Amino acid sequence: MGIDIFHAMTPTLLCSGLRKSFGDRLAVDGVGFAIARGETYGLLGPNGAGKTTTISIVCGLLARDAGEVELEGRQFDVSNIEEKSAIGYVPQEIAVYPDLSARENLQFFGRLYGLQDPELGERVDDVLETVGLSDRAEDRTSEYSGGMKRRLNIGLGLLHRPRLLVLDEPTVGVDPQSRNAILDSVERLGAGGLAVLYTTHYMEEAERLCDRVGILDEGRLLAEGTRRELVSSIGEHDRVRIVAQGASEEALAALRTLPGVAEVAVDNQQVDLLVDDARASLGPIVQTVTKGGAAVSSVEVREPDLEGVFLSLTGKALRD
8 A cells, every 4th residue: 555656667547637528517627646557546536526537538438628648658548549458447337248158258358359269268267266256157147146247347347458447436236245355356456566546435445445545526636645645634633542540640641742642631541642643653652551550441543534534625425
């Protein structure tokens, strides 16, 4: 997590100043971001924020009114047919043939990509393994659950070994088990070096998967960064609650002097702290409390989440 794209040789994707209008409605207004190899970048925003329009421009499916898109250092737009082979696009709509098995679907689309045996057979087997469908490869997809169809949908976007995988809300309408399987697959792909652009309006997905997040609302990119950077940008703090018996006044006073501790409040045996980074500060905090012989019975840490950041930036809940 926390890849610094500015130290990468060339970002897999670099876009800037993207604009797109539909009549009088400005759907995308000056959006720009970059994604490095092996990085998962999340576009987080409610329905109608401009996520799908943005990725349609990035994939060369929709002409932009203004702005630039570079794919591995080369200018890219709707006319660049050859460069589109570097992108695997997985839309919200499931694009599989119900009368064909998973293997037959993959073989059909693989041939459209120009793959031939034996490479085609090898890629089909690899993709089935990646999306966790090897044991159901010969079953007709009409017999699949919605989550299995979505996993196969992701597999179709991986067949031709893209350098950028674009996923548009891939977990919409799936059961929790299938959703977790999809997220597991995306995690493995990013760890394997694939650049991933992931759109969602589920905060917990962005927190789990994404190295960096761009918060999009009403067509504008309001902020971007790691979760920690976004939280810091709005002045939020981590909260630490310690329940301890026998904490001395000296220990409590020492807590207030620790680096990164912004506030300390004491109520009987409960000590509440606001800190800049709980993961870095927790050890010294507990050591300070116990140094005078206090017995710590529980420690609770609550970190601000992206939902809070979104609410602060937009004045509304993420899924409004």
